[in-house]
Amino acid sequence: MSYERDLAEMKGQIDRSLSEFFQEKLSSVHDALTARVVGMIRDFTLNGGKRLRPIISILGHNIFEHEDGRMLKASLALELAQSYLLIHDDIMDESDMRRGRPTVHVEAGNIYASNPRRQKLGENIGIVAGDLAECYAHEVLMGSGFPPERLVRAGAELSSIIETTGYGQVLDIHSSHMEEFCQSDLMRLHLWKTSRYTVQGPLSFGSLLAGRDMDRNLSYYGYLAGVAFQLHDDILGLFGNQEVTGKPVRSDVVEGKKTLLILKAMEMSGESERKFIQSVLGNPGVTDDDLMRLRDIVVDSGSYQYSLDMMERLVSRAKEYLSRVPGDESAKDFLSWLADFMVRRSR
Amino acid sequence: MSYERDLAEMKGQIDRSLSEFFQEKLSSVHDALTARVVGMIRDFTLNGGKRLRPIISILGHNIFEHEDGRMLKASLALELAQSYLLIHDDIMDESDMRRGRPTVHVEAGNIYASNPRRQKLGENIGIVAGDLAECYAHEVLMGSGFPPERLVRAGAELSSIIETTGYGQVLDIHSSHMEEFCQSDLMRLHLWKTSRYTVQGPLSFGSLLAGRDMDRNLSYYGYLAGVAFQLHDDILGLFGNQEVTGKPVRSDVVEGKKTLLILKAMEMSGESERKFIQSVLGNPGVTDDDLMRLRDIVVDSGSYQYSLDMMERLVSRAKEYLSRVPGDESAKDFLSWLADFMVRRSR
Structure with a gap:
């Protein structure tokens, strides 16, 4: 602790x-x-x-x-x-x-x-x-x-x-x-909007101020941990406790956000579930019951587990890259812990 | 030329x-x-x-x-x-x-x-x-x-x-x-939004890149010439040729802009003119006849001449300060000409 x-x-x-x-x-x-x-x-x-x-x-x-x-x-x-x-x-x-x-x-x-x-x-x-x-x-x-x-x-x-x-x-x-928005578009979005911005960019910013070029392995750590961070953020957005996150659980759905949870649920479930998802996505009139059903579909389709597995893989590869970075061990240990923390936080 | x-x-x-x-x-x-x-x-x-x-x-x-x-x-x-x-x-x-x-x-x-x-x-x-x-x-x-x-x-x-x-x-x-928006607020606005941004700031930016601190007299030149530039801009906004400026002559009035022309016209004219100005300022339904009458009031009240006189004074004082700056004469001559140009341009 x-x-x-x-x-x-x-x-x-x-x-x-x-x-x-x-x-x-x-x-x-x-x-x-x-x-x-x-x-x-x-x-x-x-x-x-x-x-x-x-x-x-x-x-x-x-x-x-x-x-x-x-x-x-x-x-x-x-x-x-x-x-x-x-x-x-x-x-x-x-x-x-x-x-x-x-x-x-x-x-x-x-x-x-x-x-x-x-x-x-x-x-x-x-x-x-x-x-x-x-x-x-x-x-x-x-x-x-x-x-x-x-x-x-x-x-x-x-x-x-x-x-x-x-x-x-x-x-x-x-x-x-975009009708055709797919998983590879989504990963590009996560790399640009989260990885670069939240992890890889700040690491690079710090390295440059230490007078160093960005280390390639540190950069990989940043990109991978950043995507994991985003996947966890999307889980909090749909399953999180609003009191803790401070963010209404409806908002991602109302905004019509095509998260990995949503994309995979649509891919991995049946026609009626797919139609239901399309009907609630971006719909400002979404009810609590709708949200409950959406959560059930995401879990039952296996999409929730898919995101969890991907997160685990990303974090473990991120830590692997991090271990190859030459430098202060205590700062690296902290970052290694942080990669886990970023996908376990409740807000 | x-x-x-x-x-x-x-x-x-x-x-x-x-x-x-x-x-x-x-x-x-x-x-x-x-x-x-x-x-x-x-x-x-x-x-x-x-x-x-x-x-x-x-x-x-x-x-x-x-x-x-x-x-x-x-x-x-x-x-x-x-x-x-x-x-x-x-x-x-x-x-x-x-x-x-x-x-x-x-x-x-x-x-x-x-x-x-x-x-x-x-x-x-x-x-x-x-x-x-x-x-x-x-x-x-x-x-x-x-x-x-x-x-x-x-x-x-x-x-x-x-x-x-x-x-x-x-x-x-x-x-x-702001009901109480007065000439001193307006000058502060011009100093911040035009002088600093259009003249004094760019001069300072250039000086710093030449390895010099901003010269105090050059700074005065920038602030004074900048306000003159803005006064001329306001004149173009009300009296300019839309074909040449590319900007609708109604827009300043519709936006409710309290220019020096407007403030002074309100101060220097009678009750009925003042009421008329208040009725068109910020009014999206302003007609061509309204604009014509507004221009007449601005000219007849002496406000137009007041702005012209102030512009002339500002430009001449700006050039005076400029002459005290030690440095390349041809760049200074160009800037001196520019102070005049900024208040004579038709767009």
Whole structure:
């Protein structure tokens, strides 16, 4: 259990640094309106979040170089980039709540409570708020104190990670409307939107800041563990406890998300089940009974077990690649544990 | 006329470099959907635009150091950032057309021509497309070949410019809904959203890439010339020729923009004129006759002349500050001419 304590401790450090960052940012702001928007970005960022990406970037760094506080500072860039993407995501998905609180564009709409265009105005301020968080990401990186050559490479990597995530996002938006969306499209989506963004990218970001090129085996670890992470996320999305995940269990289904669970269930079950799945996917009127039946189909068809098996295989291969990376053993052990943790977490 | 030729030549070089950038980007993309979105960003970027910001950044660099091709490459960052902000702007303003063509989110909506949610899907892809253009901006900068120390400072400056513009954007969104919006709020808006973004920021970006801190007098030049640029833009917005500007003359009025022309006209005219202005501002049903009457009020009240006078004063003070900057005379002469050009252009 010591790794869970380490994880909580790293999260605590990151939270404190984020809080300091926003305190400084707010003290440089001289008008009430700007302060209100910056405050929304701060509250959104500080309210929950597992800090997985900064933590992984710190471990990626620590494999190759001892941490002296600079990496903690630089790692905030990934959490600020996460806020940026989530704020925009919530606008795209028209989500009103995240982590048990109103989303930024909803909060911003409250500024215009009596205005009939409050929703649109809130979304507009939300788009800008996301853009601001992205600026903050580059700022903390550039001010982290690493040698300029490393900063330049990590800065290019940060943009490249967000770029790949953007391509994944486009594919994601598109996927709900593609009749022919198949498992290989889905894997491409996971590699772009989760692996690169959540694991491989942060590891590479950390390695570059340690003055190293990304190790090929470490990269494989990142891609494999990232896909496993996503498969587990999809399981939580359908079977998870809403009270724990903070995310409505209906939302993946209502959004029409074609997860591996769904694709395989359609492939592995009969005509009537397939028709049922098609009728609930992307249907805003899905009932609790529908959800229950969908879960039954996913389990009975063998799709649930298929995802579990794939996750296990991915994690064990990820750890194999990781073991070939030359570097600090304790950082590697932590990452090895993390690969398991990512597919066992309850939120 | 030689400067106009120089301007056109620089624009030509920037256009060619942008075109090469997108060609390379497209050749690294392996699926049709991503290529389609990147193609939209390319078409949007290459279709028109004066390239003012990259040109000004090159001049800011050339005051202090001879250009050897690296600055041209780095300057593209400002044009890509411009695409990013405009793509998001068009979503916020719900603009269907820009520079005589469909805006990116409208174009993206066409992918889903038969889908009832085509508008929302187009906007979602538009948000991501803007985010991608921002990534490209950082990428070209980091790959421009300047020494790392300079890239780090210019990268932080690029983010800081976009950050300030974001605060300006928030104030802009808010301004239409502030009863008490006054001339000093407006000047703050112009300083953030135009001066910093269009003139002072690009000059600073160029100076940093030349290995210099921003010169204080050059900064004053940028802020003053930037406000003058904005005042002229507002005049074009109300009195300009739509065929030449490519922007509907109604749009500023329909958006409820409180320009200096409007604020001063309200201050300097009688009760009935004031009421009339309030009735058309932000009114989507504004007629051609209304616009004509609004123009008459702006001229007859003396507000038009007030803006012209202020512009002249700003430009002349800007040039005064510029003359105190130590550096290459020909780059300075060009900038001096540019200050005049920015308030005389017809589009």
